[in-house]
Each structure stands twice: as C-alpha cells, then as structure tokens.
Amino acid sequence: MEFVSPEGLRLDGRRPTEMRQLRAEIGVVSKADGSAMFEMGNTKVIAAVYGPREVQNRGQQTNNDHALVRCEYSMANFSTGDRVRKPKGDRRSIEISLVIRQTMEACIMTHLMPRSQIDIFVQVLQADGGTRSACINAATLALSDAGIPMCDLVTSCSAGYLNSTPLLDLNYIEDSAGGADVTVGILPTLDKVTLLQMDAKLSTNIFEDVMQLATEGCKAIANYIREVNPFILIAVYIWPSLKTF
Amino acid sequence: MLKSNVFSKKTRNNKIKKEVREVYLRDDIWCGVSSCTTCDSPAASAAARLTASTILVVDTNVVLHQIDLLENPAIDDVVVLSVVLDEVKNKNLSVYNRIRALCSNSLRKFYVFANKFHKDTHVEKMEKESPNDLNDRAIRVATQWYQKHLGDATRVLLVTNDRENKRKATEEGIFAETIESYVKSLGQPDLLDLVVQPASVDVNMEDIEDSRPSKRKVIYEEHKPMSEITSGLRHGIYHQGKLRVNRYNPFEAYVGSESIGDEIIIYGRTNMNRAFDGDIVAVELLPQEQWHEEKSLSIADEEEEEEDVHLAPSSADDAPRSTTPVNAADQIPVPSRPSGRVVGIIKRNWHSYCGSLEPMPMPAGSGSIAYALFVSKDRRIPKIRIQTRQLGNLLNKRIVVTVDSWDRQSRYPFGHYVRVIGDIGDRDTESEMVLIENDIDARPFTAQVLACLPPLPWSVSSEDLANPIRLDLRQIRVFSVDPPGCKDIDDALHCTALPNGNYEVGVHIADVTNFVHPGSPLDDEASKRGTSVYLVERRIDMLPKPLTEDICSLRADVERLAFSVIWEMTPEAEIISTRFSKSVIKSCAALSYVEAQARMDDSRLMDPLTTDLRNMNSLAKVMRQRRIERGALTLASAEVKFQIDTETHDPLDIGMYQIREANQMIEEFMLAANVSVAAQILKIFPVCSLLRRHPSPTREMFEPLLLTAAAVGINLDVSSSKALADSLDCAVGDDPYFNKMIRILATRCMTQAVYFCSGDLSPPEFHHYGLAAPLYTHFTSPIRRYADVFVHRLLAASLGIFQLPTIFQDRPQLTSVADNLNYRHRNAQMAGRASVELHTLIYFRKRPTDTEARIVKIRSNGFIVFVPKFGIEGPVYLTSKGQKGGGEWYVDEQQQKIVKMDSSLSYSVLQTLRIHMEVVEPQPNRPKLQLTLI
Numbered sequence A: 001m002e003f004v005s006p007e008g009l010r011l012d013g014r015r016p017t018e019m020r021q022l023r024a025e026i027g028v029v030s031k032a033d034g035s036a037m038f039e040m041g042n043t044k045v046i047a048a049v050y051g052p053r054e055v056q057n058r059g060q061q062t063n064n065d066h067a068l069v070r071c072e073y074s075m076a077n078f079s080t081g082d083r084v085r086k087p088k089g090d091r092r093s094i095e096i097s098l099v100i101r102q103t104m105e106a107c108i109m110t111h112l113m114p115r116s117q118i119d120i121f122v123q124v125l126q127a128d129g130g131t132r133s134a135c136i137n138a139a140t141l142a143l144s145d146a147g148i149p150m151c152d153l154v155t156s157c158s159a160g161y162l163n164s165t166p167l168l169d170l171n172y173i174e175d176s177a178g179g180a181d182v183t184v185g186i187l188p189t190l191d192k193v194t195l196l197q198m199d200a201k202l203s204t205n206i207f208e209d210v211m212q213l214a215t216e217g218c219k220a221i222a223n224y225i226r227e228v229n230p231f232i233l234i235a236v237y238i239w240p241s242l243k244t245f
Numbered sequence B: 001m002l003k004s005n006v007f008s009k010k011t012r013n014n015k016i017k018k019e020v021r022e023v024y025l026r027d028d029i030w031c032g033v034s035s036c037t038t039c040d041s042p043a044a045s046a047a048a049r050l051t052a053s054t055i056l057v058v059d060t061n062v063v064l065h066q067i068d069l070l071e072n073p074a075i076d077d078v079v080v081l082s083v084v085l086d087e088v089k090n091k092n093l094s095v096y097n098r099i100r101a102l103c104s105n106s107l108r109k110f111y112v113f114a115n116k117f118h119k120d121t122h123v124e125k126m127e128k129e130s131p132n133d134l135n136d137r138a139i140r141v142a143t144q145w146y147q148k149h150l151g152d153a154t155r156v157l158l159v160t161n162d163r164e165n166k167r168k169a170t171e172e173g174i175f176a177e178t179i180e181s182y183v184k185s186l187g188q189p190d191l192l193d194l195v196v197q198p199a200s201v202d203v204n205m206e207d208i209e210d211s212r213p214s215k216r217k218v219i220y221e222e223h224k225p226m227s228e229i230t231s232g233l234r235h236g237i238y239h240q241g242k243l244r245v246n247r248y249n250p251f252e253a254y255v256g257s258e259s260i261g262d263e264i265i266i267y268g269r270t271n272m273n274r275a276f277d278g279d280i281v282a283v284e285l286l287p288q289e290q291w292h293e294e295k296s297l298s299i300a301d302e303e304e305e306e307e308d309v310h311l312a313p314s315s316a317d318d319a320p321r322s323t324t325p326v327n328a329a330d331q332i333p334v335p336s337r338p339s340g341r342v343v344g345i346i347k348r349n350w351h352s353y354c355g356s357l358e359p360m361p362m363p364a365g366s367g368s369i370a371y372a373l374f375v376s377k378d379r380r381i382p383k384i385r386i387q388t389r390q391l392g393n394l395l396n397k398r399i400v401v402t403v404d405s406w407d408r409q410s411r412y413p414f415g416h417y418v419r420v421i422g423d424i425g426d427r428d429t430e431s432e433m434v435l436i437e438n439d440i441d442a443r444p445f446t447a448q449v450l451a452c453l454p455p456l457p458w459s460v461s462s463e464d465l466a467n468p469i470r471l472d473l474r475q476i477r478v479f480s481v482d483p484p485g486c487k488d489i490d491d492a493l494h495c496t497a498l499p500n501g502n503y504e505v506g507v508h509i510a511d512v513t514n515f516v517h518p519g520s521p522l523d524d525e526a527s528k529r530g531t532s533v534y535l536v537e538r539r540i541d542m543l544p545k546p547l548t549e550d551i552c553s554l555r556a557d558v559e560r561l562a563f564s565v566i567w568e569m570t571p572e573a574e575i576i577s578t579r580f581s582k583s584v585i586k587s588c589a590a591l592s593y594v595e596a597q598a599r600m601d602d603s604r605l606m607d608p609l610t611t612d613l614r615n616m617n618s619l620a621k622v623m624r625q626r627r628i629e630r631g632a633l634t635l636a637s638a639e640v641k642f643q644i645d646t647e648t649h650d651p652l653d654i655g656m657y658q659i660r661e662a663n664q665m666i667e668e669f670m671l672a673a674n675v676s677v678a679a680q681i682l683k684i685f686p687v688c689s690l691l692r693r694h695p696s697p698t699r700e701m702f703e704p705l706l707l708t709a710a711a712v713g714i715n716l717d718v719s720s721s722k723a724l725a726d727s728l729d730c731a732v733g734d735d736p737y738f739n740k741m742i743r744i745l746a747t748r749c750m751t752q753a754v755y756f757c758s759g760d761l762s763p764p765e766f767h768h769y770g771l772a773a774p775l776y777t778h779f780t781s782p783i784r785r786y787a788d789v790f791v792h793r794l795l796a797a798s799l800g801i802f803q804l805p806t807i808f809q810d811r812p813q814l815t816s817v818a819d820n821l822n823y824r825h826r827n828a829q830m831a832g833r834a835s836v837e838l839h840t841l842i843y844f845r846k847r848p849t850d851t852e853a854r855i856v857k858i859r860s861n862g863f864i865v866f867v868p869k870f871g872i873e874g875p876v877y878l879t880s881k882g883q884k885g886g887g888e889w890y891v892d893e894q895q896q897k898i899v900k901m902d903s904s905l906s907y908s909v910l911q912t913l914r915i916h917m918e919v920v921e922p923q924p925n926r927p928k929l930q931l932t933l934i
C-alpha cells in the first residue's frame, strides 16, 4: 500500500514531517483540581487531575516521603468506528495506565508532597491513532492546570516508518499498516527522554531518524502547550540547581 | 518548524461504518507549468514539467484504456490528477504502474497534480452524487482551476470519452475533446491505430465476426456480478483461484482451490468463459456426471490446434498435462478430477502479447480500416481481434498487441496494436519475442546502477587483506572447473591432504555481496532481474558486465574476494567440521570440464593440481554414492548444445551435451556447500531463511510414466524417491539408451524445485525430493542468481559479520521476493528453451535430416516422438490432419499401441524408428519443423 505518494503527500494530505492539527483547552472539568482536553487531529482525549490530596487507601502508600501518583486510563465506547463495548481494565488499558503513570511520575516533584496522592484520569473520546501521546499531553496540561509542581513538562509524539519514509504523528490508518511505530516522551527543557516505545523492528540508523523526528514533534507540542497554558509551574525555575543533575 | 503551511481542515463522514477521516488542504501544491509565475517557489520550479501551450487533462478511462497511446512520445504535456491516479490504481494496478512510470520519467512531460489536497480544487461529495459523478466533477473543477490559473495564453484541454462529462465540461466553459478527435488533430495517422475503440461502437460486427445473417449470437455466459460472487465464495458455492492455462493445450485450464484442496479443471473456451491465463477467477463446479466431457468439448471447439514440434520437456512444468491423450470412443473414463466453469473474473491479468496476424487477404482500398486476427506466440492466449489502418505493413511482422475488452457476443477478445518488433523469421526479431514473452528485461543497465560499481580497474586492496573477517587463502592451491569459455566463474575449489590422512576441502564462491549492497540501485535491479538468462546466442546478465566477468569472477592468476565453505573430510568423505568465512583467494587454474577430465584420466600426470583433482573426484564419488543410497534420483533431461557461427550467430552444429565425471564432481561439492549453508542459516534464522524445496510428486503425476512403463512390461515403484531410484536402476531394456529414456520420462513427471521463505512452511515441507535432502538452498552462484546473493547475506549475518537488512524482518516481503525469484527463474528457463527451439528451427531450415526417434506417446491419429540427438519432441501423423484416425487405425490403450485396422502394422510406445525432419511453410512466413515417418 502506498502511504506516501511519489509527490510526497500522505493519505490525508500531510507531508511526512507534518503533524496533525493540535487543539487544547484547559479547565474543561470544573469539579477536578485540574483538567484538559487535548486533540491531535481526530484523536481527542480528556484528562482530569485530583490532588494532591490525602492518601485514601493507606495500603497503597509504599513510600511515605513521596506523593502517590495513580492513573486510570479508559476509552469511551464511542471512541472508535466499531462501537464494541470493551471491558474495563483490559490488558491494553492497564498497560497504558502504567505507561502514563510512570511517565508523569518522572516529572512530578513527588518528594515535595509527601503523604499525599495525585489521581490522573484519562479518557479517550475519539481514537484516530496516537492515543498514547495525546493522553500524556493531556495529562501534562491537566497537571499544570492543577498547579502541581513539575520539574519539566512531559510531551509525547509518535513517528513511524512506512514506504521507507519516516512519518510524524501517525493517524489510525497509518498506524494499522503494520510498520514500526515509535512513541517518544521527552522533558523538553531538560532535554531528556522519559518514554520510548516501539512495536516493531527497525535497523539502528533508521530508528535514529524516526526517533529524531518524533523528538522534534515532542518539542513542537511543548511549544504549543506553553502557548495554551503560559502559567505552568515548572520546578526548575524554583530550584535551578536541579538542572544540573 | 512543522506546520509552515496554512491548513484548513475538513472532515468527511462515511455512512456505512462511521469513520472520520481528515483531509488537510494545502496551498503549496504547484501547477507544474514551467512558465507559471504564480507558483513562485524553488520547489515549484524544480517540479515543473509542462511546457506546451496546450495542456491536457486526462480522465480515468482515458488512462485505463489508452495507456499505449499515452506512452507514445507524441503525447506529452499531460496533467494527471491524483483523483484519476487513485481510480486507476483501484481498477488496474498494471496500468497504474505504467502511468506512474510515465510521470516519473524525466524525458516525458507528465505531471501529477494532487487535486484532492489543493485548497481550491478539493471537492466534497454532494447529496445523491455517485462516486463516478463526484470524480468527474473533481476532474472538471481541476481543469477549470488550471485554465484560470494559467490564463488565456495556455489552452487547457480536458480529454474524455465520456459523453456526459464532455457535455457538462463544455457547458462550464471548459475545452473538452474525445481522445479520437484530439489524436486526429495531431495529424499523425499512425497514432490512430493506438487509439482503443470502445467495443460498443463496432456496428459492422456481423461482417467481421461471422458471415451468418443472424444477429450476433451470445457465445459466452454472462459474468456474475461481484456481489453475487463474493457471497457465492463465502458460501462455498464458488471457488476462487488463479486460472492457469495448459501451455500445450489452450483449451484446458486449471484453477487451484484451497477450499476443496485440489485443482479444478476447466475444459474448453466456453467453460473458461473469457478468462485469460493468470486471471483470478471464480469457478463453479460442474455436476459430477459432466466431469469427463473433455473430449467432446475440445473437438467441438472450432479452432482445434495442431501440435508443433517443440523442445522435449524437462519437468512436469513444461509438459502437457492431459492424462487422456486418446479419443477412443469405448475408453474407460479415468477417475476424473473435479471440473468446473468460470462464472466471473475477479482480477484480470491482461497485458501485452507478442505474435503475428493471421494471414488474410488484403482489403481493397489501401489505408482503410481492416479487421485482423492476432495470434499470440504464447499459445495459452486466445486469438485477439484488432483494427488496423496499416494491414499491409503488419502482415509479415511480429507485433505487440494489448487486450481491451471481451464481450459475450464475440468469440475473440478485442485489442489494439501497440508496436512492431520486426520481420517474422528474422533471428533478432524472434529472439526479442522470446524476451518479451518471458518478461525479461534485456535493456542496458542504467547510469544509476552502473554508478554503484567500484572504479575500474579493480584489485584486492590492502584494506581487504587487513580485514580481520577475511581469511588469506592466497597460498592455497585453488582452481575452478567450468564449461569451456565460461567468463562468469562463480565457484572455485581446493582440496589439500592433511597430515592426519584427512582432507581439507574448500568451496570458494565469488563474494558478490561485497559489491552489491542492500537497497542500492544495483541491488534493486539485480533483485528485479532475479537471474541471468542464457539464450543460445547471448547472455542477459543479472549484474553489469564488469562485476560478472571481472571483479567477481574467480579467474585464474588474479586475487579475488570469496565466501568460503571449508570442510575437514575423512577419506570416506565424512564431514568432520565445517567452517564458513570470507576470504581472499588466487586461483591457479580455470579449467574446462574437458581439461579437468583429461588431466584425471591421463595416468602419466602426477602434478599437485591433478592429484587434487583425483582426490576430490574420489571424495565426490563416495558422496554421490551415499546420496543415491539415501534415495536421490539420477535424473535425466535432454540438454542440447549448439555450435554458433560467431559472425552470423547462426547455429552450425547441434548435439547433445555430454555429462562427464568432472561435471558430476563439481556438482557434488556445490550440493554439499549448499546443504551446509542451508543448515547454518536455518539454525540462526529459523523464520527468515531463503531455502529451496522440491515437492514430492503425487502418484497421479506419475500416471503417464506408469502407463508407459507397464506397456513395455516394467514395474516402477513410485512410493518414495528411494523406491523410484531403485526401480529406475532395474529398468533396463535391450539397448543402452532405454534406461535413459525412462529416466527422461520420469523427470518430466516432476515439478521443479522452488524457493521459499522458511517461516512460511513447516520443516517436513522443506524436503528436497530429487536430492533426497531435508534442507537445501542456493549459495554457489551469486553472480547469476539473486537467491544466492540473498543467502550470502543470511550466511554473513549468521556469522555476525554483517547486519541483516530490514527486509528480512518483513515476512510478506520475503515471501514476495521468493515468489519473484521463482517467477524469474521459471521465465529464464522458458526463454532458454524457446531460444533453443528457435535455433533448432533455423538450423534445420537449410538441413533436412533423417534421424532416429522414439515414440513417447500414442495419439489417435499418430504418435509423439522424441528425437534424442536434438532433444526435441513432436507429432508424427499417420493419417492426414482432420481425419481423426479415420477408421484406419485404432489405439490399444493397455498396450500403448496404435494398430492398423487390418493388423498389418502397429507402433507401440518407446519403439525406435527413423524419421525425416524438414522445415516446411504451410502458410507463407510461418515456417515450422515437420516430422515424417520414413
């Protein structure tokens, strides 16, 4: 199948290094401490953050010096074309919940909030490829909306490799083509990678190109997120010494 | 950084399954006209192609039907819209590839305009608008945009044969013309032959179709609509598969079906229902009581074809497959296979065919339109009716013709003339026919491919020698043995006696992958060609000449890079250890088989090289013996050798190729190297290795052999290759050639070995029947076979000295590589055979000959003979054509005999007789070889 025409256009009219249109809004769930809606093309995700608040189930607290971060990912039944009712807590949801939690934990300054708990709820409203990245971006925005101190933003973007071309931000059709799909999460200011997932094999030099492209996508998303919420509480500004680790 | 362009976004909802798709509309899609000042960007001027003052926009049907015309250089300055490309791609992939090739050809002026992503030419579906109407409207919108964009100085012309679309276009102020009127306006009458006439326009059908006064009668059943086919397939009423027409009997075809695990036979053109060889068809099984009606059907077919003299088949793939060659009325029907009829065609495999026009009288007026019947060289293809204005010009030419349509009322499909190859009978023309027919690319290598070659003169560099992965074997006495005059020397050997009484034996293969890098244009080209092709008078290389004959070729007295397999063997040829390594060698002698044989046979010679040869030969004999004990078959085929005049390229002499012990010795070590490599790569890469297997023939495939053998009182056991090998050894007749004859007949019952990807099959299926080997691959001829190049990469990767390219992780792509290699391999063989047939014909043109022949098959009106000396096979008629036995002769099926009614004379299978061979011309310019009884 031809995913990039010889004229260099993808099936939806984008060029290989172009991202889908981004849209975001904060404060969409009034009851939550922080919330955000994030759209990448037709992929639409909502995130709500509760906390920091008192730990509700002491048993879960493993480390008293740090805040407990919990994450629950779900997919609305109407989010994909075929409206099948998916059981909650299937393997994929559990895995994505874990990925989001670990990624967010890497940037939340959990040691500033001992004996407390932060809950992140992420729901996919519309799925059209790149849901993982959209969830992370929405969670970042929601956390910033809740005023939770973070050492940096986390932003995520995917890139793939089809028809011997690295492609940024795969949509559903491209994602289902069976090529490689690299999802990257970065801390843009610290210039660090916090998430890297790939579900196929690529040779190292091609992998580097694809990852480079995804990283550039992450940076572009970071710029966009800063536009949406200019008042992000970034801990590095408070404790500049952290920058040196 | 990313979105430098302004986008507007639209979504479109698909009603059936709710699916939301985005379309990003852009303002950076350029018009492709070099004089355009509006499209102002370096990217735009780089892409610009179009220069003329008239620019054509073509619609989908023009591309689909008139691609031969578009390929003619007289047509240029064409805008191909993306909406048209998409539609063409859905309907016909081969036309799509051709129009794409035109668009990327820098010598042509074809420009792709991505109209659906341009902000001004994107159209949304309107309510109740059909997809066709939507596409037509999109084409008109784009045409109008071009006219507005370029202004009045340029005329933008919509070329469409759709009357409605043309009317609407004219209403909207667009210049629109049909393809005929546009071509007429160019004033080049020859071009008109290339224009495909819509079938429905043929008003004078009766005149040309048949002379019956009635209206055109319906000959074929209607094809079922696609929806019915799909549901029929789902319910198991229809069976889907690729139709393969019997090469030797075009009225018989097979459709492989997974659903019933057998192939369905289709008898006769009526049941084939307009399907071509290679079409994907839907088939319905006939009721069981109609399963043996092949004879009545093939006789009913009006154009009964007679058999030609042809090269003796060397495997079941070449041989006629009909199991019941006799038309005896009282014959007991053999247990028949399911037969069926085609109810629909899922995918057409139409392409261009080469052949010539059926001889016919010239029409009265010259230059007027004439209808002619085209006869393809490929007998599987039915005759094709074409329309031409240059009949006189084409009658004695070999031409290329394409099929356009085939409706229910016409016996033959309609097509159009594409180009002339040359005069019939001319050797160059006929050779080109062989190439076209077998889809062989004989064009010179492109500059891009040649750019991948190392600079010449090339020699082994100090870096190569210093490379730790390379063994320095220059001091070892390495030599090669090949056919005389061989320039592409793939393999060399050495055999050193070790102090412990064992031998170190090395097989050194040209290190082609050192020069052919994965993904390079050179690699792509080689993988497309798949194999070198050996014709009688020329060789079409897989790799450019400098590689084939010099840099890779393991010539004598020069240092060359190699990939070596080195064994330690006991004098009983037991392998004690196997090593693989890249190496540098320096061959000390490039011997021919004859030279090597002469050295071994000359007992006075005691030099080291001759001793090596003798040691190897004794090892090879042991290996061969062991292989035969395991059940390997000693197969036989009639290999023919020509002596060619170097000036005229005409054959001077023709004879059987002699196999010597030296040949068998080399063959034995190549087999051993291939087996060792197969085991190594499969061990490291169990799912992505490229191997070669030879499927066990079914009992049914042996049926003709068993019938013949039984008739001469020989009992063959075909239960296993070992049993067959043993019973072949026992099949000895009165004369020495008898056993070889039986082996030749046995060989042609088997199909050929094929390449496959190890992940696609399970290990028991890896078996190589003919070699009685559980594993086999091709490693030893990388200069002339791409499979070996592939295997070299696998072997290098298995040793950790090379990184496997990404293609090895892509199973479907590996499978398609294997399929392509099989296709190319097969075509190369067919081309080789066709070339031998052609030269046989040229040879006998001036030399009528009497020779000895053997009957191999009994027919109702004669028999088929095999001529061992020339490796050909053909019919000898006892009664004149058309008489069908004429009551004068009858066939004894049991005894495989044809007996004269008064019992005065009889001929039985495998009988030896003398025949006369002569080239006759039953029709002008249609020479053929005729065999008659003396």
Ligand SMILES: [Zn+2]
Binding pocket: B030, B031, B032, B033, B036, B037, B038, B039, B149
């Ligand atoms: Zn322009």
